[in-house]
Amino acid sequence: MAVELTMAQMKLAILRHAFRGKRGQTAATGAVLGAVLAGGTLYLSGRPELLAAAYAVWMLGWMLGPVFMGGGDETIRPEYFALLGIDRRCLATGLLTAAFVGVAPLVSLVALAGLLFAGNPLVAVPAMLLQLAMFVLLSKVSVAVVGVALRSRLGAVGSGALNGLIIAALGQCWVFFALFGETGVPSAVWYLPSSWGLLAVRGSWWALGALLALNLVLLAAWAALLGKRATRVSGRGRRPITAATPNTAVLAKELRTWSRDLVRNHQLAFALAYGLGFAASPLLIGWDGMLPYAGPIFVVMAAAMAANLYATDGTALWLTLMTPGAGDVRGRQLAWLAVQGPIALVLTVALTALTTDAPWPLVLSLLVSLLGGAAGLVPLLSVYAMVPGTDPHRRAGNPLRTSEDDGGLTGLAYLTLALVAVTGVPAALTAIWLGWTGVPVGVLTGALCAWGFGALAERRLRSHGPELLETMRTGRKPQTRRGSRTQLSGPQKAIAGWCFGLGAVPLVPQGIVAAVFVADGNLRHSWFLATYMPAGWRYPVAAAFIALGLTMYGTALWLIRPKGAKQQPERPYSSAAC
Numbered sequence: 001m002a003v004e005l006t007m008a009q010m011k012l013a014i015l016r017h018a019f020r021g022k023r024g025q026t027a028a029t030g031a032v033l034g035a036v037l038a039g040g041t042l043y044l045s046g047r048p049e050l051l052a053a054a055y056a057v058w059m060l061g062w063m064l065g066p067v068f069m070g071g072g073d074e075t076i077r078p079e080y081f082a083l084l085g086i087d088r089r090c091l092a093t094g095l096l097t098a099a100f101v102g103v104a105p106l107v108s109l110v111a112l113a114g115l116l117f118a119g120n121p122l123v124a125v126p127a128m129l130l131q132l133a134m135f136v137l138l139s140k141v142s143v144a145v146v147g148v149a150l151r152s153r154l155g156a157v158g159s160g161a162l163n164g165l166i167i168a169a170l171g172q173c174w175v176f177f178a179l180f181g182e183t184g185v186p187s188a189v190w191y192l193p194s195s196w197g198l199l200a201v202r203g204s205w206w207a208l209g210a211l212l213a214l215n216l217v218l219l220a221a222w223a224a225l226l227g228k229r230a231t232r233v234s235g236r237g238r239r240p241i242t243a244a245t246p247n248t249a250v251l252a253k254e255l256r257t258w259s260r261d262l263v264r265n266h267q268l269a270f271a272l273a274y275g276l277g278f279a280a281s282p283l284l285i286g287w288d289g290m291l292p293y294a295g296p297i298f299v300v301m302a303a304a305m306a307a308n309l310y311a312t313d314g315t316a317l318w319l320t321l322m323t324p325g326a327g328d329v330r331g332r333q334l335a336w337l338a339v340q341g342p343i344a345l346v347l348t349v350a351l352t353a354l355t356t357d358a359p360w361p362l363v364l365s366l367l368v369s370l371l372g373g374a375a376g377l378v379p380l381l382s383v384y385a386m387v388p389g390t391d392p393h394r395r396a397g398n399p400l401r402t403s404e405d406d407g408g409l410t411g412l413a414y415l416t417l418a419l420v421a422v423t424g425v426p427a428a429l430t431a432i433w434l435g436w437t438g439v440p441v442g443v444l445t446g447a448l449c450a451w452g453f454g455a456l457a458e459r460r461l462r463s464h465g466p467e468l469l470e471t472m473r474t475g476r477k478p479q480t481r482r483g484s485r486t487q488l489s490g491p492q493k494a495i496a497g498w499c500f501g502l503g504a505v506p507l508v509p510q511g512i513v514a515a516v517f518v519a520d521g522n523l524r525h526s527w528f529l530a531t532y533m534p535a536g537w538r539y540p541v542a543a544a545f546i547a548l549g550l551t552m553y554g555t556a557l558w559l560i561r562p563k564g565a566k567q568q569p570e571r572p573y574s575s576a577a578c
Contacts, residue, residue, distance in 0.1 A: 141222050312402065418507055495559065
């Protein structure tokens with residue numbers, strides 16, 4: 001018991017010192033959102049079938065949230081105790097005790113308080129604790145299983161595909177709400193482990209024993225999986241890379257990385273499964289109107305997954321800095337297009353051909369413009385908004401953990417989603433108004449984005465290469481001579497945070513997606529406001545939402561812009577910082 005208490009005290013001490021500044025603000029925001037969700041769950045305590053469905057969503061969140069966010073809470077890691085000779089079961093019990101210390105378990109316990117009002121309150125107390133333990137253990141086991149799966153190519157692809165399908169289903173939850181509105185909550189929800197506590201308070205005493213047995217099984221499984229965290233996988237020998245030019249050398253290196261890096265395999269499978277799942281979900285209610293957009297959706301998600309491109313190399317960035325004229329950015333752009341382009345093209349052509357009244361001009365215009373926009377924005381954002389990552393050879397403990405800054409990675413992914421979607425707007429509007437003219441417009445805008453943004457990324461890499469390497473090496477932004485950022489007040493920080501966090505809502509779904517629905521004649525559709533407007537107001541409303549989203553992002557960028565910046569002359573690659 002001393003080990004468990006010690007680990008819990010360690011976790012509490014770390015959190016007490018860590019929840020300050022930006023991390024404290026992120027934790028506070030998460031706590032507020034979690035409290036809102038917990039309050040909504042408590043409100044459903046009078047409707048047992050809806051409460052069972054809500055607890056199923058909470059369980060799904062505990063399973064997938066840590067996987068999607070890069071490995072979950074690793075404040076205290078098993079590797080820290082590797083030299084102490086602690087038994088694996090004792091270590092698992094101690095880490096489980098420490099896992100209950102935090103914001104997420106507290107919020108979930110509040111949500112589980114609905115059991116007190118759904119049945120016997122005396123049974124509800126142990127049911128709440130066992131249910132919470134099951135959530136935490138299921139989360140730990142899910143992360144550990146995916147981490148082990150990422151050590152083989154088949155496992156990386158399989159886990160990425162499964163995660164992508166589940167996240168796509170959550171993104172298309174309106175489809176399932178429409179189904180449940182007709183048939184009610186499926187009876188199978190009652191047999192999920194998330195409902196066993198509810199069954200116990202309603203008189204099914206066996207459910208408490210089943211919860212306890214499940215927790216013991218999960219604890220044993222987690223203890224067994226902890227021993228596999230330090231296992232490394234050795235790759236087979238490959239023939240050496242041969243290339244005639246710097247660009248083709250980088251292209252060959254990147255293509256080999258895409259085929260060998262299991263994290264990239266996982267991300268590619270995730271993006272592909274997400275695009276297919278998101279576009280195919282409406283088939284459940286008999287609507288095939290989104291199938292043609294599987295390819296463009298895949299491109300946008302693949303760009304978001306690769307947004308931290310340079311950070312995935314870790315401190316190996318010094319090799320690029322020591323090789324002037326390497327053509328690194330252009331080679332990475334070509335490699336990204338060579339990997340994602342064929343997949344997106346096959347998806348788009350095949351699924352559009354299967355759709356009735358297929359919007360060929362609009363889909364092809366979106367595809368080519370988004371491919372070019374993503375190829376330009378991915379390297380640009382990765383050098384301007386780099387989030388320090390973990391060197392690939394140090395990912396053995398948890399391959400999902402590619403960075404210690406989960407919030408930074410999430411924000412960068414959302415920013416990439418929004419910006420890549422914006423690059424497709426000119427071609428999409430042209431296709432809506434002028435038909436096939438949108439395709440050459442898409443080719444032109446895509447080419448300009450790829451060339452222009454790539455040139456900016458290459459210029460940034462030349463002028464700030466040592467600073468980027470310092471960021472990767474230390475995990476901190478270096479103090480530059482270009483001036484300091486504005487010290488924001490509390491309200492300004494809140495405004496910038498909300499604008500960055502919510503700007504994608506009016507821009508993408510209520511703006512761009514709603515305009516596409518209006519163009520396809522899909523009126524009165526789900527929560528897209530423009531589809532409910534009179535004929536003359538549909539496009540103006542969608543355009544107003546796009547303008548609102550861009551204004552929100554512009555406001556946030558204006559608030560955080562550097563003050564008193566002085567332009568420094570560019571300097572060539574230098575080995576001084578290496």
